[in-house]
Amino acid sequence: MTILDRLTGLASPSVALRRAIQLSENGKPTEAFPLFAAAARAGIGHAEYRVARCYLEGSGVPPSRAEGTRWLRRAADHGSADAQALLAALHVTGMATAEADRGSERLFVEDTTSEPDFASALDLATKAAEAGSATGQALLGYILTSGPEPMRDADAAYRWYERSAAAGCAEGSLGFALSLARRGLSADRARIADEVRRAADAGLPTAIYLLAILTEHGLGVAGDLAGAARLYQSAAEKGLPAAQFRMGLALIEGSLGEQDPMAGEAWIRRAALAGNVEAANFLGDRNVKSRPPDFSEAAIWYRRAAEGGHQAAARALASLYLTGNGVARDEQEGTHWLRTAASGGNRAAQVDLANLVIQGAGEPDDITSVAGWFEAAALSGDLIAAFNLGLCFAKGVGVHQDETRAAQWLRRAAEGVAEAQYMYARMLRDGRGVAADAQQARAWFAEAAEGGILDAQVALAEMLLNGSGGKRSPEAAIQLFQRAAADGHAGAMFALGALQSSGEGLPVDHVAAQKWFAAAAERGHGRAQLMLGRYFSKGLAGEHYPAVGRLWLERAAAQGLEEAADELSEFPG
Numbered sequence: 001m002t003i004l005d006r007l008t009g010l011a012s013p014s015v016a017l018r019r020a021i022q023l024s025e026n027g028k029p030t031e032a033f034p035l036f037a038a039a040a041r042a043g044i045g046h047a048e049y050r051v052a053r054c055y056l057e058g059s060g061v062p063p064s065r066a067e068g069t070r071w072l073r074r075a076a077d078h079g080s081a082d083a084q085a086l087l088a089a090l091h092v093t094g095m096a097t098a099e100a101d102r103g104s105e106r107l108f109v110e111d112t113t114s115e116p117d118f119a120s121a122l123d124l125a126t127k128a129a130e131a132g133s134a135t136g137q138a139l140l141g142y143i144l145t146s147g148p149e150p151m152r153d154a155d156a157a158y159r160w161y162e163r164s165a166a167a168g169c170a171e172g173s174l175g176f177a178l179s180l181a182r183r184g185l186s187a188d189r190a191r192i193a194d195e196v197r198r199a200a201d202a203g204l205p206t207a208i209y210l211l212a213i214l215t216e217h218g219l220g221v222a223g224d225l226a227g228a229a230r231l232y233q234s235a236a237e238k239g240l241p242a243a244q245f246r247m248g249l250a251l252i253e254g255s256l257g258e259q260d261p262m263a264g265e266a267w268i269r270r271a272a273l274a275g276n277v278e279a280a281n282f283l284g285d286r287n288v289k290s291r292p293p294d295f296s297e298a299a300i301w302y303r304r305a306a307e308g309g310h311q312a313a314a315r316a317l318a319s320l321y322l323t324g325n326g327v328a329r330d331e332q333e334g335t336h337w338l339r340t341a342a343s344g345g346n347r348a349a350q351v352d353l354a355n356l357v358i359q360g361a362g363e364p365d366d367i368t369s370v371a372g373w374f375e376a377a378a379l380s381g382d383l384i385a386a387f388n389l390g391l392c393f394a395k396g397v398g399v400h401q402d403e404t405r406a407a408q409w410l411r412r413a414a415e416g417v418a419e420a421q422y423m424y425a426r427m428l429r430d431g432r433g434v435a436a437d438a439q440q441a442r443a444w445f446a447e448a449a450e451g452g453i454l455d456a457q458v459a460l461a462e463m464l465l466n467g468s469g470g471k472r473s474p475e476a477a478i479q480l481f482q483r484a485a486a487d488g489h490a491g492a493m494f495a496l497g498a499l500q501s502s503g504e505g506l507p508v509d510h511v512a513a514q515k516w517f518a519a520a521a522e523r524g525h526g527r528a529q530l531m532l533g534r535y536f537s538k539g540l541a542g543e544h545y546p547a548v549g550r551l552w553l554e555r556a557a558a559q560g561l562e563e564a565a566d567e568l569s570e571f572p573g
Contacts, residue, residue, distance in 0.1 A: 252265065277304075386420070390407070
């Protein structure tokens with residue numbers, strides 16, 4: 001700074017301010033700052049505002065948000081509408097640090113960010129807007145639209161945005177366009193497009209992106225896919241993550257022109273790394289669906305999206321941890337992410353977590369939420385949720401055990417869920433929660449059997465065999481037993497062994513009976529183990545192996561069968 005400039009600063013603060021502005025406009029911020037500071041110390045509001053901008057932008061002085069905020073507050077207090085508007089913006093973003101009140105000792109201390117202060121922002125933006133600041137009017141419109149619920153006033157926001165747009169503020173035009181769009185009137189489309197275009201012409205990335213959407217779909221403007229692609233690319237190159245994601249999708253799908261999957265994925269990666277959770281989730285899904293799947297890469301992207309609040313990604317990440325795909329299997333971590341998604345309202349995650357709780361996993365707080373989650377989904381018509389809610393009442397998970405209510409929900413789920421048909425049939429057969437009704441039980445077992453439930457096939461076969469709930473039909477029963485046995489059902493194998501042993505519906509064939517008992521016994525069926533023990537101990541099928549028989553009787557006794565224990569007591573020594 002020249003000697004003349006120093007003397008100017010000492011002689012007249014207003015002259016110093018004019019000289020500082022001149023120097024700043026001529027690209028000499030270092031020489032301008034001392035003159036701005038001299039005028040600011042004299043209490044000139046605009047000079048205080050310019051000093052604040054110097055600190056915030058690091059123009060002619062080391063950057064310091066704390067010092068910038070302190071000078072903004074002084075300028076705002078002296079009536080600078082520009083300072084009021086900018087300080088309001090800092091409050092909205094949580095960047096008006098409380099430490100700024102301490103003064104210049106904060107100059108070289110790292111800036112911090114706190115929670116948004118909408119109350120202070122509203123007061124300052126209102127003052128700036130009423131003083132005629134177009135920026136303040138746009139900011140006030142934003143607060144009235146997107147601030148805390150008690151502050152919101154869509155009609156007032158609309159009016160302030162309109163005034164700001166009329167004054168030529170790009171942010172005002174963008175806000176006004178969005179306010180018009182919220183009204184949902186088709187007659188406003190052309191006006192919305194005009195306001196978005198004004199904001200886009202001013203270089204606002206969000207406005208360019210919105211104009212691309214309008215151009216792609218022909219809303220208020222002529223449809224032009226190539227023009228939309230150019231606009232998306234412009235917004236993407238300006239660093240807008242949403243535009244980068246859309247540009248990436250367009251290149252992968254070829255929906256706006258030439259297809260280029262590699263370039264598309266590169267754009268989506270940029271969007272994801274910039275914090276776009278939809279882009280991160282997309283990359284997670286893309287890696288899971290690739291051939292072969294890359295679960296490790298998927299986990300990285302799912303985690304990034306989940307940490308940003310994406311519920312579907314949190315559920316997907318939980319699945320990877322619970323199955324050990326791409327990450328070390330960790331039930332606790334998987335349950336944590338499932339809980340995160342469920343707490344955020346993701347219905348599928350709520351059902352998944354509730355199923356884990358029913359199986360004995362989760363935490364006490366999860367248990368209290370389970371029935372509520374299922375009920376909300378069940379009431380909306382989700383039959384799987386109705387089935388699970390029935391299980392909750394049947395087992396007392398998150399609610400008092402109540403078999404009557406369990407039966408009610410299982411009956412509802414039975415309209416489309418085979419497992420529910422089977423469980424409801426059992427309740428009808430046993431008279432639990434509903435009046436016993438063998439005929440209805442048999443009908444529901446038949447429905448569940450058709451749905452592929454092996455236990456239902458066996459239960460229906462038993463009713464057909466003994467004539468419970470309808471006409472006796474041993475032939476049909478045997479066919480069901482054979483089908484279930486072929487699919488590995490131990491109970492069906494035991495039943496076939498018993499029928500071959502007794503000659504009921506089948507010829508007596510102890511060799512065949514022993515084979516069926518052996519097949520069921522090896523699958524852990526206690527009564528089959530008892531019968532196999534008898535067969536070997538007594539040589540009923542021609543193979544007399546007492547030691548082997550004793551082994552099977554011991555296994556049956558270990559399952560609590562008293563008959564096996566009694567027979568073991570008859571063995572010598």
